[in-house]
Amino acid sequence: MAAPIEVTGSDSEAQPESVLEGMKGKKIQGRSLGQIAWMRLKRDKVALTGGGVVVLLILIAIFGPFFVQDPLAYHQNLIDPTYSRPRDGFWHSGISAEHWLGVEPGTGRDMLARIVYGARISLLVSFLATLLSVFLGTILGITAGYFGGKVDFIISRAMDAFLAFPLLLFAIALVGVVTDGSFGLSGNGLRVSVLVFVIGFFNWPYIGRIVRGQTLSLREREFVDAARSMGARNGYILFKEVLPNLVAPILVYSTLLIPTNILFEAALSFLGVGVIPPTPSWGGMLTLAVPLYATAPMYMIIPGMAIFITVLAFNLFGDGLRDALDPRAK
The missing domain is CATH 1.10.3720.10 (MetI-like)
Structure with missing residues (x-):
């Protein structure tokens, strides 16, 4: 009769039971496609800069004439x-x-x-x-x-x-x-x-x-x-x-x-x-x-x-948005 295999060290930490035990009391929530796209977009600083300039231009066009x-x-x-x-x-x-x-x-x-x-x-x-x-x-x-x-x-x-x-x-x-x-x-x-x-x-x-x-x-x-x-x-x-x-x-x-x-x-x-x-x-x-x-x-x-x-701001934001919404992007 073979002796039972004892699991120790890092192997024990990777067991599903241990992971589930550590997650007790916490809900596992999925992410929508919009949330995933937003996470990707936040990592693209160039696209965010372009988006910020676009928002600024829109605000200037709307409220600027008053000032x-x-x-x-x-x-x-x-x-x-x-x-x-x-x-x-x-x-x-x-x-x-x-x-x-x-x-x-x-x-x-x-x-x-x-x-x-x-x-x-x-x-x-x-x-x-x-x-x-x-x-x-x-x-x-x-x-x-x-x-x-x-x-x-x-x-x-x-x-x-x-x-x-x-x-x-x-x-x-x-x-x-x-x-x-x-x-x-x-x-x-x-x-x-x-x-x-x-x-x-x-x-x-x-x-x-x-x-x-x-x-x-x-x-x-x-x-x-x-x-x-x-x-x-x-x-x-x-x-x-x-x-x-x-x-x-x-x-x-x-x-x-x-x-x-x-x-x-x-x-x-x-x-x-x-x-x-x-x-x-x-x-x-x-x-x-x-x-x-x-x-x-x-x-x-x-x-x-x-x-x-x-034009540059819109193009940078559009390129970043395209990468963020691409399902094949990592």
């Missing part, structure tokens, strides 16, 4: 009439204790106030356009991927047509055709609506393709077959079974689409089809800065840096 000067107020006493540039400050920028980012050449309008109001325009247009793109792309993409056949063919060919559309030229032409007072709107309200429509409506195929590809994979999964076997209708399967599994890619792509829309809005304003002056916008400020770069370079650098920092 800055009037962006349309002229300060001609700060402008050198000979060169039409600020008298003082680094690189003739007019930076002072009263004007932290200097003043605009020629008019003397406060640059900080114009940057803050420009942030409101850029973020408003980009967020609304992204919501429109995500809504259309998700609905059409999930429909094409789930039903397939002729439905998939028609929607996919529509995606190809929209992707081949000369969006920039169409935006310029549309702004020229739409007269002031159309659709019950006028002024900058009409311009912002046109920008949101053009950017959002014609960008949905990008997210539509992603949603369609993910849906083609999800519709063959076991939980979809189980829902069908229990008599679930297509609408229930689409919005209760498939769509919740698309939240992660939709959220990630949305954070990467927003900076693209910011750049597009700035490009349209730079070409003169954005908001109507003197309402400030970052692209419009760059347009006015081009002929003045030789005498007042800070007037171009400041709005350019505002666009650069905003």
Whole structure:
């Protein structure tokens, strides 16, 4: 008869009974996918920095106009009439204790106030356009991927047509055709609506393709077959079974689409089809800065840096969010 094996040392500490004895009185709690993603995101300091800058920019766009000067107020006493540039400050920028980012050449309008109001325009247009793109792309993409056949063919060919559309030229032409007072709107309200429509409506195929590809994979999964076997209708399967599994890619792509829309809005304003002056916008400020770069370079650098920092922050946060929501990441 063999002698019993005595377990000692580290082996005894690894026994299940010992582990359970030590956990007595404590509940073992599972972690949701959201909690796991948040734990991963917290470890990514670069993404958190980008997210912090994004939150700061949103707060500035919402509350900043209440704390800055009037962006349309002229300060001609700060402008050198000979060169039409600020008298003082680094690189003739007019930076002072009263004007932290200097003043605009020629008019003397406060640059900080114009940057803050420009942030409101850029973020408003980009967020609304992204919501429109995500809504259309998700609905059409999930429909094409789930039903397939002729439905998939028609929607996919529509995606190809929209992707081949000369969006920039169409935006310029549309702004020229739409007269002031159309659709019950006028002024900058009409311009912002046109920008949101053009950017959002014609960008949905990008997210539509992603949603369609993910849906083609999800519709063959076991939980979809189980829902069908229990008599679930297509609408229930689409919005209760498939769509919740698309939240992660939709959220990630949305954070990467927003900076693209910011750049597009700035490009349209730079070409003169954005908001109507003197309402400030970052692209419009760059347009006015081009002929003045030789005498007042800070007037171009400041709005350019505002666009650069905003786009960089969104991209860093989007990349970190993508890694955090990746189920294969460790």
